[in-house]
Amino acid sequence: MRVWIKRPLLVLGGIGLVVYVGMFLKSGYEHSVQSETQFDTLRVIRSFSDLETSINNLHDVIKAFEKKQDIMQKILEEDRNRPPAAAAVKQEAKQKEQPAAKIQEQKEEPKEKKSNKLFPKSSLFKEWGENLSEDDQREAQGLFEKYGYNVFLSDRLPLDRALPDTRDPRCVKKTYPKDLPSIGVVLIYLNEALSILKRALRSIIDRTPKHLLKEIVLVDDNSSNEDLKGDFDAYVKSLEQQNPGLRFTRVRHNEQRGLAFARASGWRAATADVVAILDAHIEVHELWAEPLLTQIKADRTVVTSPVFDRVNFDDLKVIKYFPAAHAFDWALWCMYEGFSDDYNKLKDASLPGKSPSVMGILVADRKFLGEIGVLDEGMKVYGGENVELGIRVWTCGGSIEVVPCSKIAHIERAHKPYMPDLAPAMKRNALRVAEVWMDEYKHNVNLVWNLPFENHGIDIGDVSERKKLRERLNCKPFKWYLENVYPKLDPLDNLVAFGGMKNLDADMCIDQGPVPGHTPISYHCYYYGPQMTYYRTSGELYVGGIKSHKYNENRCIADVGNKETEPGLYPCKEAMQKGMGIYWNFTQGKELKNKQTERCLEIKNGKLLIQECSGQRWEIQNIIKAF
Secondary structure, eight states: OEEEEEEEEEEETTTTEEEEEEEEESSSOEEOOSOTTTTGGGGGOOOHHHHHHHHHHHHHHHHHTGGGHHHHHHHHHHHTTOOOOHHHHHHHHHHHTSOHHHHHHHHSOOOOOOOOOSOTTOGGGSSSOTTOOHHHHHHHHHHHHHHSSOHHHHTTSOTTOOOOOOSOHHHHTOOOOSSOOOEEEEEEESSOOHHHHHHHHHHHHHHSOTTTEEEEEEEEOSOOOGGGTHHHHHHHHHHHHHOTTSEEEEEEOSSOOOHHHHHHHHHHHOOSSEEEEEESSEEEOTTOHHHHHHHHHHOTTEEEEEEEEEEOTTTOOEEOOOOOEEEEOTTOOEEEEOOOHHHHHHOOTTSOEEOSBOOSOEEEEHHHHHHTTSSOTTOOSSSSHHHHHHHHHHHTTOEEEEEEEEEEEEEOOSSOTTOSOOHHHHHHHHHHHHHHHOGGGTHHHHHHHTOOSSOOOOOOOOOHHHHHHHHHTTOOOHHHHHHHTOTTBOOOTTEEEEEEEEETTTTEEEEOOSSSOSOOEEEOOOOSGGGEEEEETTSBEEESOOOSBTTSOOEEEEBOOTTOOSOEEEEHHHHHHTTOBOBEEEOTTSOEEETTTOOEEEEETTEEEEESOOOOOEEEEEESSOO
16 A cells, blocks of 8 residues: 555544544555655654554544534634644654554543532632633632633633624614714723733724724723733734724823822823723723714713623623613712603603713713813722712713713623722712812711711811812802702701710610611620611611612611510601601710600610610710700
8 A cells, every 4th residue: 555644634623633644545565755854753653564554543533533524624624724744743653653442542532521619609600610620710710819800701702702782772773973073092900801901992993983083092000910011012012003093092100099090191191082981891882982972072061971781790791781870879889870750751761861970981072071170180099089070070060971872891890809898998089079079968978987077087188179170160069969960869967966876874786686677686886887877856766877868768766666665677657657656855875765655765684675764875976966
């Protein structure tokens, strides 16, 4: 038999087997070799009879995989232009020396081995990663802890993956002007995953009309990850070469300055008519820019926001979010809230809706944003800057709109690696906003954070320049904002005391007790959420915190009446409807007596009771005004 090793016929990368098959011509043994050096790697074969036997064995391997023609065909197409490699021929020769039994083992597909769950308590693996090997689980969990989302999966997804169209059907029929202002996109990041950053850039470039997208500004808030240096620089360079008309600007901080400062850095570097300040862990949808630019073209004083679809932190699937206003509570935490009744009467969810604030991502006329002070760069790390901007825009001559036909997919992290506990920074920033913008309502921030009105001990930084800005812009008072922009926010204007309510005789505090449940308890004083009480001039005593909005109900401690000796804790309206006594007479350092039943709240043998008054004394932490 005459044999030539001509070219690879089959490569099965998943199995790890490379098969070389010769062309078999004529009968007898005749070996055609042009030169000894050309086939030097075949000298390990002891005889051509061995070669024939091995080829027959390899032929069996091919037959075993005939049922996988779809895989073979794909690999054949990839392999057509690949030349023979000396290393591959050496591998073939090595396989030919193996016993037939060993070759037979290679023909069988490995059975899938079910891996143990190494991290059963990790939120990453609750809905994702069922069939990962143990090594992959370790890698995925390590990356998850570092970034707060599934980088293991992100690294394996296409950078230009398609997103579902989650817009209202009426958006599809809308058309937009051709002569829209140019837009510059600012992406801020701190140790973001490289594949996430690349995907954000890819989506912006691919889904923003080239005649509108003028520039991309990348703001690095002092990242330490090595791949955000050389590797990311090389990727950005390649994008520059592919998009010669697009301007790329890099801004790097030599120390971590926080969210507000980073966004302001990006604004300073931008030159386009409109600036879009985005998080880096996003993907923009098709037609994301045009609806926003149309609103700004019509009114340069409107600050706009897209609607954010949620990208799950674990499986990175896009979950549709419906349009809603961007709101906040008195602690200045962000939240979603329904649009106004006037908006709902229009019955068209494709229309822009007015919003008290922004979530953080914003698109605005670049010059107008500068005129009203951009962002408060005195904010630290995270939080509060979006509420400050919302109050400032509305009271200083602008407005804020959420634009439903503009969609951006945004990853919601399971945790923020740069600061696991955001509360200290958030508290500090909230106090700063209150001091500059909230006038006589500023102490409501102290209320919900349980801080004394004076000497709270938190350094909010120098606010003199921000107060001068407010005066220079001739901004409206915060009372106007509450009445005209955000009437859903409860002014809390009849509170007289707040904090932990301590029984001086028993040295214990009122506590909301088990939740769910309607039975408050006495407990040693630790002055935290479940023990927060609020006393109003009307006599209501809220326990377990206070709600910031008029549409929410607080829970009142009540004398349920009859012969019951345990107090109740119910939504105030429900307690009133059931005839319970929710109004109390209280004087600091004196008894706590129910106005309706004239029984007192007391502690006996460590238990909170309603009983005949024995003169037990109570004291609340903070007094707002005399009562």
